[in-house]
Amino acid sequence: MPKSSELKATIYDVAELAGVSLKTVSRVINKEPNVRGSTRDKVHKAIEQLQYQPSPSARGLAGSKSFLIALLYSNPSSSYVTRAQQGALEACGAEGFGLLIQPCDYQSPDRVGELLHRLKESRVDGAILTPPLSDNPQLQQRLADENIACVCVAPRTGEQGGLSVCCDDERAAQQITEHLLAQGHSRIGHILGHPDHSVSQQRLRGYERALLAQGFEVDRSLIQQGRFDFVSGKQCAEELLDLSQPPTAIFASSDDMACGALVAAHERGLKLPGQLSVVGFDDSPQAAQCWPALSTVRQPISEMVSSAARLLIGELRKQPPDDIQSTFQCQLHLRDSVSPPE
Amino acid sequence: MPKSSELKATIYDVAELAGVSLKTVSRVINKEPNVRGSTRDKVHKAIEQLQYQPSPSARGLAGSKSFLIALLYSNPSSSYVTRAQQGALEACGAEGFGLLIQPCDYQSPDRVGELLHRLKESRVDGAILTPPLSDNPQLQQRLADENIACVCVAPRTGEQGGLSVCCDDERAAQQITEHLLAQGHSRIGHILGHPDHSVSQQRLRGYERALLAQGFEVDRSLIQQGRFDFVSGKQCAEELLDLSQPPTAIFASSDDMACGALVAAHERGLKLPGQLSVVGFDDSPQAAQCWPALSTVRQPISEMVSSAARLLIGELRKQPPDDIQSTFQCQLHLRDSVSPPE
DNA sequence: TGACCAAATGACAGCGCTGTCAATTGATGA
DNA sequence: TCATCAATTGACAGCGCTGTCATTTGGTCA
Known part of the structure; x- marks a missing residue:
């Protein structure tokens, strides 16, 4: 097992081992089309062998992306937050994105400014808005102005334009x-x-x-x-x-x-x-x-947020979205607090 | 107000406006010593004027740091997690670091491998371990092997070596x-x-x-x-x-x-x-x-974790730590569930 | 006054990757 | 057979910053 004392493999090492150019490796990593299957395999093998992990910083710098998305929430219950995080994390982990969490006070407008400042500072590529933030059109507008993609986790209302997941x-x-x-x-x-x-x-x-x-x-x-x-x-x-x-x-x-x-x-x-x-x-x-x-x-909070994150990441990758929005159903959990009236 | 359509200011723009070199601006940003006070002021003024925000990617790439720290936890109650996050977030926000959250199963050893893989993938500079993760010496060893700094939030025990905060x-x-x-x-x-x-x-x-x-x-x-x-x-x-x-x-x-x-x-x-x-x-x-x-x-979970984060960040900045560890006190909250026995 | 030295500043390469555009390949049809 | 063209691959610059090392500055002391 390679010890961390050995220098980390770079894309260059992979290219050399696979006998292809830098750029081809880059294409494979980013799942770009127009790479021959056999070439892709060679590259994957080299990646595997070197335990190569692309550097987020370098990718971010060169491509002006951060591979980071933010989960914005405004203090609903901590269990809501935890479940939402769990969903977001799951999707981000699977898709190779990082998740930044960002609690915020949803009302005061100066807080919106502060929030945006933070988001710009960390250069997130996109944001997931949970209720009640998803009810705030001003915030969404500002995010759009800053060129930050966003997806809403919102209750079902007919009028949604952008990406969203909802629950009935x-x-x-x-x-x-x-x-x-x-x-x-x-x-x-x-x-x-x-x-x-x-x-x-x-x-x-x-x-x-x-x-x-x-x-x-x-x-x-x-x-x-x-x-x-x-x-x-x-x-x-x-x-x-x-x-x-x-x-x-x-x-x-x-x-x-x-x-x-x-x-x-x-x-x-x-x-x-x-x-x-x-x-x-x-x-x-x-x-x-x-x-x-x-x-x-x-x-199904976790599922909803996970789905939202995937929608967002798809958008960031400019993949054609299957559905611009999806709806989830809630489930009754019946316990002991109900009986017929005496 | 500068619209985001205008290109973001770079360190180069700041240097030009302040009439100094690239490197001097870099020194100011990183709070390095050996910069004349008057120079520092000029630079700060230029930064202000251009609303300059350094690019984490570029800094990360050039300095091989990520300015990211991870908060590791193993599913205690969601309120514990939320309060811990709050503290970590506060410190990270103030110090210009990003926070990645990372729930993990603390027992199965293969999970430890998976966790490390994730941490390496996101290239975090350091990690905060909350209980019971802070009870796991193997994990700490592995982090050290990977050259990831860490700080423990742990109960008070005499034998701590590294950075830690504890609670009595x-x-x-x-x-x-x-x-x-x-x-x-x-x-x-x-x-x-x-x-x-x-x-x-x-x-x-x-x-x-x-x-x-x-x-x-x-x-x-x-x-x-x-x-x-x-x-x-x-x-x-x-x-x-x-x-x-x-x-x-x-x-x-x-x-x-x-x-x-x-x-x-x-x-x-x-x-x-x-x-x-x-x-x-x-x-x-x-x-x-x-x-x-x-x-x-x-x-005082939030305070403890916040303090832990600051300790960690200080270490990453190679600042001489004031204290290698600090102790917090708990507080009794008396409500209605106690009375003298009947 | 000049030699000397630490403090302050700057020049420049290069971190690891992606975007652009050019070059090559191989299949197709005339 | 050869021109034609899409598919595939590669060369290279440059993203914005920091590390290294060289240079300049300004003060101190003989």
Whole structure:
């Protein structure tokens, strides 16, 4: 096994060993067309033999690319971030790209400037935008101005232009509401997500659609404005439980908020799920660890982001994209937090 | 404002504008000594004016560095990872380094090979090892062989040679156990962390020390072997609660396991915290969201990793390190999961 | 005043690769 | 058979910077 004390092989060594020119090796490495199969094989053999690894710096300098893409996120739950990273990493690893992570405050406009500065500094070739960053057209415009390719991980909306992957939040929300309905609940509260996140609207729509489809009316007093976090979930649940005719079930737009609802109910001494059924959205680790364990919806975050990364990398390679966008489905995870109303 | 359509300024443009040579600009950028103050100022002014940003690729190629460091972790909780990333990111951002994240399976040796391959491929200059990776001497040796600098984020043990930051787990474990003791508990169960993580031992030691200091004996039957995760925590708690003389309090070596204990107790209809007090370790998001909210220990993870990154970068810059290692203290976060025994 | 020396600065090659464009090859059809 | 042309391959410059080593500067001391 070659020790690292021996100098690293360069493309030149490979060319010599394979008996071809520099440029031909370069073509093989970059999977360019117009290389004879037999030549390609020779080169691959030489690469193998020398354990050659191209230098990202040299490639970057010569080709003015960085082979780096950034994953931009604005602090959703840490489990969301972790799962997204996992997906991005997987795709990047397979495609020979590096991944730079970049948390950012999605609102303040000066932060956008700072973010762009960072991205330019590291010379990333492209960026993956996760919600709610993908809801921000200004950011996308600025990225385009800077000539940074981008792909959005976004809820399903008709109007997307560029690369994107989405997930059918509305349908999932409808399904989980239907699950509650099927258990016999008719007064179902809903705790909205953060108003600036477009997913919040999607999920509300699913909720409404389920009710309407079964002939129920949408009662505005059963809908509270949350902000996706535990504290807001708890507060909203308290409001709902204080109603003269409180709901027998609550659908919270995130697991964190659903946990808040659980705690609010516990504090009032309610028996769960008998006196209050609760469902969440996200399938965060908490969902399985709270009491009772939450029924919730799992988005295929890792797969979505991985797919987004591949889309982006394909674009950077100027490969004709198979699909400009793809849609993923969520999955219900039913646990112990739902029962028929007492 | 210069549009990106104009070509990016190069070091050459800066040199010309400042009226100095290429090399002098390079010296200023790299904070090398032996540059006159007035010269430095001229250069900085020119950099400012041109909005010059050095090209990482060119610097990397010419200097055979990458200005990239890797954060290696082996799937502790996602909140741990997120907080560690945050710290690393902060330091890297400030120091002009890029951060590559690298989850990895810490055990299988072939994985170590794969990991090294990836690190070599991306040509990182250094790596930050978080527990339990920092417990693996083989990995450290291999990194050294490959000439990749590294710094360990590790529990406090006397024997460290290289760069490291640590945290006094033992002391924190002792303190939280003392808290339980102070509430009047005398039969305190302990759920150990994963046997392969050295922190598990540290925390056990703190637990034992607290008991001994107050004149209690360490009762082996009150100590269960967990694996840091929720499921093992729940199982261990069940074992403890099945004892003919069950403990009145449990100190779990992680919040996930403490949540497991909480659920086990709920399932038996115990009144919490009256009939069972529980404390955890980590201050994960769950800790504040479960019921009752967990008293736990918070490690300054972000600060530790940030400090580790700075240590590493200093080393890479060949700056004389202020300290080869530094120690951080944990903080108790007391919430609602502890009360005197009924 | 000049010799001497460290500090400050500069000239230049070259890091390892890709883009451009030119040269070669080999197959095809007249 | 030879011109023709696409497919394949190669030569070479140059991406933007840093390392090495040479040169200049300015101060100090005899």
